[in-house]
Amino acid sequence: MIRRAVRFLDQRSGAAPLLRKALRYLFPDHWSFLLGEVALYAFIVLVATGVYLTLFFEPSLAKTTYHGTYAPLEGVSVSEAYKSVVDLSFDVKAGLLLRQTHHWAADVFVASIVLHVMRIFFTGAFRKPRGITYFVGLLMLFTTLLEGYLGYSIVDDLLSGMGLAIGYGVALSIPFVGANLALLIWGGPYPGAPVFESRMYIGHVFLFPILIGTLIAVHLALVASRHHTQFRMDRRASQRTLVGVPMFPGQTPRSLGLMLAVAAVLFLLGGLIQINPIWLWGPYEVAQGTNGAQPDWYLGWLIGALRLVPGFDLRIGDYTLVPNPFWGGALFPLIVLAVLALFPWAERRMTGDHGFHNLLDRPRDAPGRTAFGAAFMTWILLIFVSGSADRATVFFGASYVAQIWVYRVAVWVVPVVVFFVTRSICRALARSDEIEEDAEQAEEEARAAARRSRPQAAVATPGEGTRGP
C-alpha cells in the first residue's frame, strides 16, 4: 500500500529524495523549541474558526433594530455588524463556541509568539545564520497586533468603538502625515465613512491573514534551510553537528500531539470561559463610553503607555507639532520594535562576535544580554501593568492618581535595578558552573592519575573557555 503510494508520487513528481530527506529532518529535543509551534497551531485554529465566522458576519455599519433571542437588546438600534455577531452568538448552533475559540486563539497566539521571542532572545538564537528568521518573526509579532486589533474592532460594540476612537487618535498624532493618513484610512473624520467597516473587514479576513501566512512560510523555510539551534545537551552536539529526533517517526506524533493539545486548550476555553460578551457591552455611539474600557491584553502595554505619559502636546505657540497620543501609542511600540530589531547588531558591535552560532547560550552564559533583556521586559511589563491601574483601584482601593505617579517613576527605576541584579545573578551562576566543572575535571584527572598509580598531583586547568565557542 505505502510502497504503491510512494511509487505513484515519485514517478509523477520525483519527490522521493525530498521526502526521504524531510522524513529524516532533525528536530533538537527541548521543550522551549516547541513554543513557536504553539503559535503556528494557534494560527491554524484562528484560520479554521475565522473562516467559519466570516460565513455569518455582516460587515456593515447600516443601522437596524435588533429583534432576536437576546431579550435585553430587543428594539435597540444597532449596526448590522453588531447584530450579526449577536445572532451568531445566540442563534447559530456552535456559533458562540467557534467565536469564543477564535478570540481565545488570538489571545494565545500572541502570547505564544511573545514566549517564543523571549526564548529566542535569551538563548541568543537570533545570531547568524538566523538573523532574517528573527526579523521576519518580529514583523509577524507586530502584524499580529494589528490583525487582532482589527478583529475586535469590526464588531462595532461599545468596547470596539472606544478602541477605534483611540486608534484614530494615535493615527492622527503621527508627525507630518498623521492627519492625511487617518483621513485616508477612515475615509473622513472619525467615525469615518461607512465603507471604513469593509476596509477593516478586508484587512482582517484577507490582507493581514495572507501577510501573516506568507511571513510564516518564509519563517519556516528559513528555519528549515539553516536548521534548528540546539542546546549543548548531548556530547555529540556542536557548532557543526546537529543532534535531534528525526521528523518521522520521532517528531511527528509529538508535533501533532502538541497541535491537538493547543486546539484542545482553545476549544475548552472557548466553551467554558466567556470572552468578549458583546451582548453585554451593547452597541457603540460616538457619544458613549464605559468605565474600565481596555484593549485585548496584547495591546495593554499601549494603553498603559497612553495613560502614563504626562499631559502635553509638543507645540510652538498655538501650532501643534506632535500630539500626546503619539508618545505612548506610536513611538513606544516603535521603540520596542527598534530595540528588538537592532539588538543583534548592537550585540555584535559590543562583543565583536560576528561568527555563526548553532549552539545556544543559556541565559547565564551571556550576562549582559540576559540582564538587558530582563530590564527591557520589566520596562514593558510595568507599563503593561499600569494600563490596568484603574481595575486595581476598583479591586484594591489604591488611589488611581497615586498609582500613576508610582508607575511614572517605577518604569524608569525598576528596570535599572533589574539589570544589575540579573547580571550579577548570571555571573554568580556562571562562576559556580565553572567551579563545578573545574572540580569535576580535577576529580577526573585525579582518578586518572590514581589509575596510572603515579604519585603526581592532579592539576586543574583554568576554567575559562569551557562553554561557548
Added chain:
Amino acid sequence: MRKRHLPLLVLAALMVTGLAHAQPPAGIARPGNEASIPLLSLGAQLFAGNCASCHGSDGRGISARDPQRGAGDIEGIGPSLRGVGARAADFYLRTGRMPLTRADEEPNRELVQFDGRELHALVAYVASLAPGPPIPTPQPQIGSVPEGLELFTTHCAGCHQVVAEGGIITGARVPPLDKSTPTEIAEAVRIGPYLMPAFSTKTISDSDLNSIIAYVQSAKHPDDRGGWGIGHIGPVPEGLVTWLIAAVAVVAACLVIGKRLGS
C-alpha cells in the same frame, strides 16, 4: 508574568490598611436601655452621639473645621441634613456609608453599624428635621431592560461600567452595583452621593428610573451563555486567563512533550 503579582501584593497591603480606617475610631455610641426609648428620641440620641460631630446639632451642618473636636475626637465638618429627608438618611445608613471616620474620605458600602430599630429611629429623626423627600418606592418590574441598557449606557456606564461592575474616576472609586437594591439605586440616582451626579426627574423620569433599575437588576445575573463570566469587565481578566490558564497549559504540554535541561 511573575512580576505582575508584585504590584498586586502592594495594592493588597494598601487595601488592608484602607479597611482598617473604615471603622469609626471609638465605635458606635449607644444609649443604655435602648428598647425603652421612644423612636424619635432614640434617633435624636443616636444622632447626637454618632452624627452630630460632623452634621452639627439638629443636623444644621458644620461648614468650617470646628476647632473643638466632636464626639470620638472627630474633626467635624459636614453638610446640613435639614431637608434631605428620609431618602438620604436611609441610603447612607442602610448601605453602611455613614458614619465616616474622617469627613473627607469617600463613603463606601461598609458593614451597617446600626440594628433595624436604630436605623429606623435615625431615619425618622433626620426626616423630622425638616420636610424632605421620602424613601422612594421604585417599580423595576414595570421597567424595560432594553431601554434601561440605553439609559444606563448614556448616564451611568461612564463611571459604573456598562455591566455595573464599578470603575473609577480620578479622585474616587465608583462602586459596583451588584449589592444595590432597587430602593438604594433609586435613592442614589436622585441624591448623587459623594461625587456622583444627581439626576432629577427632568433628566431621568420615574419610568426611566424603573428601566434603569430593571437593567441593573438584570446585570447582576447577566446572560453568561459563553461560560464562566470572569467578572464581566472584558479584557483584563481575559488577559489573566490567557496567561495564567492558557499559556500555563500550553507550556505544560510543551514540557510533557519536549526534553528539559538536566533531564
Added chain:
Amino acid sequence: MRQLRALVIALLGVLRLRRTAKEQQHSSKGDDERIVASAPPNRGSELVVVALLLAAAVCAVAFIVFYAIDDLPSHTQLLGLSFGLALAFAAAALIVTGHRLVVSEEIAEEYPEPEEPEEQEAVVEIVHESGDRLTRKRLLGAAAGAAGTAIGLAAITPAASLGPGIETKSLYDTPWRRGRRLVDDKGKAYAATEIEQGTFYTAFPENAKPDTIGAPVVVVRLDPAALQLPAGRSGWAPQGIMAFSKVCTHAGCAIALYRKPLFPPVQPRPALLCPCHYSTFDPAKGGEVIFGPAGRPLPQLPLTVDGRGELRAGGNFSGPVGPSWWGVREDQAS
C-alpha cells in the same frame, strides 16, 4: 455454541500467527541495515493509546449528539467540553505514541554549510558578465530608477481616493453654528431652566448627524460666581450653563463621566473625565486639563438662551474638537 468456540479459537490462532510473522519480519533485518532503529514492542502503551483514541472518538460523537439536540441548557459549554476533550484525548494518544510507541532516537548530522563561497562568486559573476555590454550603467540605472519610482507612485496614486487625505480641513468641521439649538438624543430642545447644577446632559445639534466627532456636547451648570473662564469667553455661560465637546482631546473617547462634589468643602472639585485614559478637565476653568494625558483643554461651545428660554449655540467651539494632529491650531475652529 461449540462451533462458535472453535471459530474464536481459530481466529485467535490466525491473529497470533500473523503477529509472530510480523514480529519475525520486524527483527528479520539486522540493526545495521535499518534506517529507523529498532526497539522492542510496548503492548501496554499500545493499549493506552487505543483507549485514548476511543475516548476521543466517544467525545467527538458526543459533540455531534450535543449539536443535534435543541434547547440544551449550557449548549456552548457542552459543545466546547466534548470537542475540547476529544482533541485532548487524541493529543494524549499522540504524545504517548511519540514517547512510547515510536523510536525517537537522537541522530547526529552535520549542519548545512554556513556559506558556499563558490556559489556566491558564481552569482556575482553571472550578474557582472550579463552587464558587460552596458556602457552607460549609471544613466541606465538612473533611468530605470526614474521609471520604477514613477510607476510605483502611479500605482499607489489611486489610494488617494480612499479619503480626503490631501486636504485636512475637514478635521475642523463641526455642525455647530451660531443659533443652532441644543437637543437631546430624541430631538427635544433643552430649555435653560431644565439644566440643573450637580448633573450633566448630553446634547446634539438640531438637524445634524449626531454620530460625528463634532456633534455631541456635554452640558453642565455651575454657580456663575465659581466660574473662571479664559479671557474672551464672557457671555459663553448664561446662568452658569456651559457646553463642552463630548469628545476627548487626547484620543477621541466620549467624555462620559462627570464628577461633582456633594459637599464641596472636603471633596474634589467638579470635573469632566474621559474613561479611556482618565484625562480630567475642569469645566469652571473652561475645560482646562487638571490630570491625565490630554494635551489641550476641552473645546467649549458658547451658549445663548433664546427668547423661548431654549439653549442655542452662540457660535462654534473655542478650539478644534477631538484628538490633535500635526499643524492643528488650538484657537481655530471652522
